[in-house]
Amino acid sequence: GLDWGSLVAFDNVAAGHDGVMSDASGSLIIKPCVAAEVDFYEVCNAEHPDFAQLMPTFMGSLQRGQSKELQGHLTAASGPGGSGAIVLPAALDKEKEENSINSAEAKNPLRGKRLETEVAIVLENVLAGFKKPNFVDVKLGSRLWADDAPLAKRAKLDEVASQTTSGSLGFRIAGMKIWQPEGSGEYKVFDKFYGRQLTSENVKDAFSALVGLDQKTEAPGVVKEVITNLEEAVGSIEHIIASQESRMYSASLLFVYEGDPHARKEAIDAAVAQTAQDHADASVDKAQAKTGQGDEEDDEEDEDDEHTGPKLFDIKMIDFAHASWTPGQGPDENMLAGIRSVRKQYRDDDETEPSIV
Template sequence: MSLTPVGDRTPLGARTPITESELIVFGDAAAGHDGVLSDSSGSVVVKPCTTAEIEFYESAALHPTLAGYMPSYMGTLKLSSSGTVDEAVATLGAAAASSQPVGSIATSGTASNLSPNDPGPLRGKKLETGLSIVLGNIAAPFKKPNILDVKLGAQLWDDGASLQKRERLDKVAAETTSKSLGFRIAGMKVWQGVDKQNDPSVEATGYRVYDKFYGRKFSADNVIEGFKEFLFVPTAGVGDDLGRTVAGMFLKQVEGMQKTLEALESRMYSASVLFVYEGDGEALKKALEEEESRAPGTVQPGEDDRDGEGDDGPGKAYDAKLIDFAHATWTPGQGPDENALHGVRSTAKILRDLARM
């Protein structure tokens, strides 16, 4: 049950593997489906998926610029009904092979024994495909990750959707910012600071959790308030200056995503942009100072330039990735994905406004 890297095809057993460990319930999700797992280190995400999503991740290797805006793809796992790993069929992405060697991933328990770290009503129903995709955890390098899931598109269904599903999703789009702006806030987790851990409106972990219904209350006129809630958290040491700085950094990444999608012919129905930044104000300041001290131009937007784990220096300050490709395909001859781009451009405008506040 070894993972094999793309390229030299050397079994990862010949590399430095991490030890086998239990799979636990993934605690860093801001939205999405139930049933998402992680390893005990938190460095990987094991997510129920469709074969279409696997095919899209594998084909993204032919589009390296886009792949830079996607989580590291590490392969697939097939889980038994008891929650144990029956089979590991994997190809380790080259980016992951160079930064996070991963060996065998196994679970010594059943699904009923998984650690109860699930944040609750953030997620939809579990995908019952029997197959899971293994991805790098975007939130792993952060001390206190603040996480925002922005679902893209005014049309949220693909051509294979039933009439009933189309009508249901069209209704959601019409009643939210999905129709007008091409995106909606699908969920958030925001660290509120140590002093807020006893606040009844905050989780015991010190996070305020915004479920999938939170973003549905906004209109095009006031959705910027949701982004402010995410980016400006004075109780955690993230005041106006830091919040504006992070908004500007995210803007550069979203503009890079926009440029990339405008150059490709694809369709990504119900995909999201996942935003993560360091929610601990002091840690964020240190990470941003390190960003500024590095030579300009050494890292392009979308590149995962350092692990952020296991060293004594500042961690990562921010990151944004495109995620959720269960309904993504390549569409040669049909032009760019204007449905997703509508949401990307609208998100960029809001971040631009916040960076200039």
């Protein structure tokens, strides 16, 4: 279970507000947020399972300042998908929290202002399971404000969009961290100003950096395969969003890619082996379909084969402070335009070859 006494400041963010925490094991993050974001996660988990699988797993929420006695059993009651409000632990009271954050803040240029809120959301840490995760926050949409935004905020966000790829491409790089395996063994940090000065001509560089193309550790054929897989993963996100009626403003795609060369090689080898196995299974299934053979035991084995190897990449949608379901309004073209042009970054102009190579 979660050890409430040992929450730590979570430094591995690409962008956004200050104050994200993590549990000691690093498998969960605790993010201060507006109540509307918790509501959106709850509705998605209850009513929109296709979309919920694109989000980090929702573990529950924390509310500041409720009675301490409740803490024990509310903690016990919260499992994956749990939606009970959990009492914010004493370790997170404002003074201590600010102390721990302020020391980390000095080192991290990717953090913004602290959010004024009494609520925090508990989520799966999407970076967990990677040895040295490379990650990039891709902020989607050319329109970045919701209907309830004041005029001054609309004007400010429109101004930033007009000067960046948000306006020209429907997305921009909000922040990025890339592991440097050579030399110092440190992360190279790209802040929001890096993303703002990228253009439609060179924004591909960010996607190349994510998969460590400059490090040239993989054979070209493997790289091509990986890029195809990334493109397909973005494509399936596109299809889910195209089939739903929602509006999301300033939401992001969080891309994660293994940055450690050895772990990356293991993950690629496992994926290649898995593909070969899938092909073999498919031809066996075909033969069995013809002869009418094959039983349920085989199907169970097939399921056991899935998702056992080390992770190469993951893509999740995050940041739902300004998201809602809007039945009757049709698909979210603002989001879709951004996702389609992200997808294009992985294709050549003739759309037959991967393009970030």
